[in-house]
Amino acid sequence: MKIVVVGAGNGGSFTALFFGWHGRKVEGLEVELIYDPSVEPERVGQATLLDPPKLLWAATGFNWYENNIHATFKSGILYEGWGKKKDKFFHDFPADSIAMHYCPWEMQKSILESGHFKVTESDVLDLDDIDADYIFDCRGKPKDFSEYDMLKNPTNSAILAKPNWDLTRTHWSSHIATPDGWTFVIPTHIDSPSHDYCVGYCYNKDCSTDEEAEKNMLSMFDVEIKKKVRYTNYVAKKPIDGRVILNGNRLFFLEPMESSSTNTYIDWIKMCWNYIFSYGKKPDPSYMIRGIIDQIQNFVLWHYQYGSKYDTKFWDYAQSLEWEDDHMQTYIDYARKYNLQYTIPESYGGMTKPALFAQWPAYSFRCWMDGVE
Numbered sequence: 001m002k003i004v005v006v007g008a009g010n011g012g013s014f015t016a017l018f019f020g021w022h023g024r025k026v027e028g029l030e031v032e033l034i035y036d037p038s039v040e041p042e043r044v045g046q047a048t049l050l051d052p053p054k055l056l057w058a059a060t061g062f063n064w065y066e067n068n069i070h071a072t073f074k075s076g077i078l079y080e081g082w083g084k085k086k087d088k089f090f091h092d093f094p095a096d097s098i099a100m101h102y103c104p105w106e107m108q109k110s111i112l113e114s115g116h117f118k119v120t121e122s123d124v125l126d127l128d129d130i131d132a133d134y135i136f137d138c139r140g141k142p143k144d145f146s147e148y149d150m151l152k153n154p155t156n157s158a159i160l161a162k163p164n165w166d167l168t169r170t171h172w173s174s175h176i177a178t179p180d181g182w183t184f185v186i187p188t189h190i191d192s193p194s195h196d197y198c199v200g201y202c203y204n205k206d207c208s209t210d211e212e213a214e215k216n217m218l219s220m221f222d223v224e225i226k227k228k229v230r231y232t233n234y235v236a237k238k239p240i241d242g243r244v245i246l247n248g249n250r251l252f253f254l255e256p257m258e259s260s261s262t263n264t265y266i267d268w269i270k271m272c273w274n275y276i277f278s279y280g281k282k283p284d285p286s287y288m289i290r291g292i293i294d295q296i297q298n299f300v301l302w303h304y305q306y307g308s309k310y311d312t313k314f315w316d317y318a319q320s321l322e323w324e325d326d327h328m329q330t331y332i333d334y335a336r337k338y339n340l341q342y343t344i345p346e347s348y349g350g351m352t353k354p355a356l357f358a359q360w361p362a363y364s365f366r367c368w369m370d371g372v373e
Helices: 010-025 051-060 104-112 193-197 210-220 261-276 286-305 313-320 326-337 340-349 362-372
Strands: 002-006 030-035 072-074 076-080 088-092 099-102 118-121 134-137 148-150 157-163 173-178 181-185 199-203 223-230 234-236 244-246
Touching (some): 002 010, 010 104, 010 134, 099 104, 104 193, 134 261, 234 286, 261 286
Parallel strands (some): 002 030, 002 134, 134 244
Antiparallel strands (some): 157 199, 181 199
16 A cells, blocks of 8 residues: 655645554555645744643654753643633643644654655656545645634634744743734743744734734834734534545644644544545545534634633624534633542543543543632
8 A cells, every 4th residue: 555645844744754653564555745845834823732742752763861952841831811810820730641732834844854764856747647545635734624613712813923032941931912913932942943933912803903912012022023814613514535645734834823733634544544444444544633623613703702801803803703512612611610639530530541632532521620710
């Protein structure tokens, strides 16, 4: 069997790494990644949940001492200005686990040099020209959204900037509410190419002008503005179409509130692995990944429902975006009933794998509630 991955961004790199590493004992499996070296890699600072570092450690030998990708520790997320209860609150990760902040460009380079799959430099114009049993299309944001559904989210723009303050002792991501939306601060390594783009002021262009957003950003943060971007929140209607499987930003994009993208790519890769190697015995898992992405959308929308310390046009709009999810409501009701210490063993220390809502256990819901309710 031959599997070809097209595109070497986060989605493509992790897809090739997973299939190359886990497929090393599958007789006759060939994995190839094809990418266009003229396409500039993403440089915006990224953050993960807990799964990606585990894969990197196993498949590439990544360790925190040598740290060839200039990654930094992520022990949780610090929320500032969200809700009306506390000025700050912290969603911590388990003390025996660690996530990471990283530069996609350095991550790509490390994975391409892992040796677990064939690498070919080429600009692919037509997937039909590729000889493979399955093709993972990871060529980034689509140009045409006719085959995509729009995801519900209040933000669609961001101003990216370089911080003029020291982040070396910050071992968590910061999500800071602003009058126009919220700002992420990803404490990337100072020597990383992503350090110039690790502060992102997310807003809605229909609620604030670019000039208003830039003025407010500069009044709140000591930064050097690098560029402005627009984005669309979307998900593919058909993640699998014959032998072509979408991943990365070809599959979906949702604002980076919960740092869920890379974890979602890996979740989808695992589903596709089981689907492909069932040799027709398991159904198309597209409905499963769509369900997870819808859950991520709703979990993020739930954050906005509590508002912030700002009473502005953006926050009125954000709170008007309702979510409907009976399954999530059961997690909310459970977390509201029990305290943090009760939900910890249910989430992390139990004898069985915890039930998750997308990527979050009951503990995550309780952390948020303690901060805003």
